[in-house]
Amino acid sequence: MIIKAFFISSLICLWGNLVLGHSTDPISLSFPNLIDLEDIFGLEKSWSFFNNIKVETGRMLIGKLGGSIWSTDVLPNPDDEWTIEFVFRSTGATTDLRFTDSNGLSLFLVEAPNTKDVSNFGGPLSFDGFQFLLNNKGKEGLKIYANDNSKKIENDLEETIGNCEFSFLNSGVPFNVRVSYSRKNNVFKVQIDNNLCFRTxxxxxxxxxxHIGFAGYVSPASEEVFEVLKLNVWDHLTEDAIDDHGLMSDGELKVAVQTVVKQETNDEVSPAQIRESLMERSRKLKEDIEGQTQQQQISSSSFDFEKINELIVQNSLIQTQLQSVQLTLKDIQNTKEEPVTYPFDEFKSSISSQYVELLESISSLNQKVIGEVREQQFTIDELGKKVDLLMANHKELRYESSNAQKINTHDTSTSIIRWLLITITIVVLVLVIFVYRLRHDVKHSKLL
Structure with a gap:
């Protein structure tokens, strides 16, 4: 039944996009699958990158002293409709809060990139467009700035056109940020993990x-690294950009997952020592995926039986009402008496009103079913993202294991050569002593 529900939901989405003339695939401004790239140079056809930015195991990393990447192509129809969605993660710990004035990651939408100025968390202070800044200065979370290149942004909360508070430091989980605009609907909107963050x-x-750009900066004394896992761009509003699954209220998500982080007892321990190993992260991620899969199966099975039973009952009621109406009409047609107009009209209007009420109840029930299916689809999408992340961690583990094997092989070869040279040296010394004694004995025998 889950497969059938997903099939119905997919048909609904596909039909809507076909009617509107939209493709569900992102446009060429999007990042390719970063897992397929060996390094940052796999993006050089459509992007320009500067300073300390690289691609490793399916992640674009911005580390110490920062870096930036800018699209060479421009966003089509920027004054009409578009959707930009990216996934990021911070590896920082609580101790990195002392670097709130320096550490930060920004998404820029600017008319002309200024790559020489990196004083604004790796990006320019003055620009013509928008900056979406993720940092912990003043208030943790997202700050939105708009500029027409007439002033320099000082990154104060008073200068923002909007902000929303959420904690990404020391969480260890990726966050989905979506920015969308529609002139027809007269809306500019920002969503965090499908929860409405800002709308105007x-x-x-x-x-x-x-031009689209990412810029970030990390203090040399900090161990924090910003990871960008995905970037998708559409030339229209996506279905998720139209619908809000939740709202951010008083700086908190109404639909959020609380992450429990292991705390060290010693406050003087460096950030590098309290980070979990790859094996530990992979194990926890696997347990999380298995738990979500079980919960989804339980909720999906209960959903199917309850909703289908309600639909069957409503359908049977409609069939019964229609049959009674047909029988009444046949009786009236068969009678030769004069028709009684008033009672029949009243009966007809009563049946019509009941029929309309039944249709409305079925329509509302269908809307609830579609909502449930969308939630299930969103859960599976998130599950797929976590599986991709698990595969990336697996590739990193395999790479580290192969390097360790090469180092062990090299050490073994060096040890064998060392012992072989020692043995040869001992044999040569023995031969030299033997020859010396032999010559001495021969000389002595000649003297006798």
């Missing part, structure tokens, strides 16, 4: 060019 109807983007 007062932004009207004029025609022009928008």
């Amino acid at each position: 109807e007062k932004i009207n983007i004029p025609s022009g060019k928008f």
